[in-house]
Amino acid sequence: MSKQISIVISGYRGRMGSEAVKLVNNTNNYQLVAVVDRSYEGDHSTNSVDVPVYTDLDSCLQSIKADVLIDLTTPEVGVRHTKTALQYGVRPVVGTTGFTDKDLQEIEQLCHDKNIGAIIAPNFAIGAILMMKFSQMAAKYLPNVEIIEMHHDQKLDAPSGTAIKTAQMISTVREAKGQGHEQEKETLAGARGADFEGMKIHSVRLPGLIAHQQVLFGGQGQALTIRHDSFTRESFMTGVKLSVDTVVGIDTLVYGLENIIE
Incomplete structure (x- = not known):
C-alpha cells in the first residue's frame, strides 16, 4: 500500500490549481490538508474545498502538518513559497x-541544509518534456533553431519558462552562434525576438490559447518542426502527480521534469 502523502495547494482557485485539487482528491494515497489563498481565510463552507484556507503560507505550515506543497501561483509568490x-x-x-x-x-x-527534495517544473505536461528532449537531440545535427511559444494573454512572463528551458537544453549540444544574415536590421524593434546564444525566441499572447510551443530547425534543403500543444490544463496533471510521487523520495533540487523521466 502506498504511503499517505499530505498536501497543501497554493493557488487552488486558479485554473491550474482547481485541476490540482481534483487530482489530489481523486488519488487514493493523497490527502488535501489545507489550501492557501491570499484573498480569503476563515470559514471554508463557500469554497470548493473542505479543508482550512489560509492567506499566508507561514501561518498554514505553522498550523498544518504537510509532506508536500503544490504551488501554482505567480513567479514572485512561487519563489517565496x-x-x-x-x-x-x-x-x-x-x-x-x-x-x-x-x-x-x-x-x-x-x-x-534540510536534507529534503524540491521539484520546479517550467512545464508539467509530459508531451512538452518530450518535445524539449527531442529538440535537444535534433539540435546536435541541426543547430539553426528558433522557438515560438504561444500562451493565453493572462500569462505574466515572456518568454515562457518552457521556452527558456528548451533553449538551455539545446545549448548543451549547440555552440553559441548568430543566425540569419550578419547585416540584418530590425525595421521594428523586437521583430527578431529574444536572443539566447544566437537562438531566437518569440512569444505570442492571445486569448483562447492555453500552452503551445514549436521548435523550428533549418538545414540545407530541409526543415524540422517539433511542436507540443496543451488544449486543457488537465494535460499538466500527469506531471504534477509524477512530481509529487518523486519529490517525497529525493533530497535535492530537480529543475525540469526531463530529469526524472526516462
Whole structure:
C-alpha cells in the first residue's frame, strides 16, 4: 500500500490549481490538508474545498502538518513559497516560472541544509518534456533553431519558462552562434525576438490559447518542426502527480521534469 502523502495547494482557485485539487482528491494515497489563498481565510463552507484556507503560507505550515506543497501561483509568490516550504521541512512541487539562477542556487542550498527534495517544473505536461528532449537531440545535427511559444494573454512572463528551458537544453549540444544574415536590421524593434546564444525566441499572447510551443530547425534543403500543444490544463496533471510521487523520495533540487523521466 502506498504511503499517505499530505498536501497543501497554493493557488487552488486558479485554473491550474482547481485541476490540482481534483487530482489530489481523486488519488487514493493523497490527502488535501489545507489550501492557501491570499484573498480569503476563515470559514471554508463557500469554497470548493473542505479543508482550512489560509492567506499566508507561514501561518498554514505553522498550523498544518504537510509532506508536500503544490504551488501554482505567480513567479514572485512561487519563489517565496518554495523557500518558505523548505524552511518548514515541506517538499515543494512548483509549477510557476521566473526563478533566477540565484534563486535556484539558494533553493538548492536549502534542500541540502534540510536534507529534503524540491521539484520546479517550467512545464508539467509530459508531451512538452518530450518535445524539449527531442529538440535537444535534433539540435546536435541541426543547430539553426528558433522557438515560438504561444500562451493565453493572462500569462505574466515572456518568454515562457518552457521556452527558456528548451533553449538551455539545446545549448548543451549547440555552440553559441548568430543566425540569419550578419547585416540584418530590425525595421521594428523586437521583430527578431529574444536572443539566447544566437537562438531566437518569440512569444505570442492571445486569448483562447492555453500552452503551445514549436521548435523550428533549418538545414540545407530541409526543415524540422517539433511542436507540443496543451488544449486543457488537465494535460499538466500527469506531471504534477509524477512530481509529487518523486519529490517525497529525493533530497535535492530537480529543475525540469526531463530529469526524472526516462
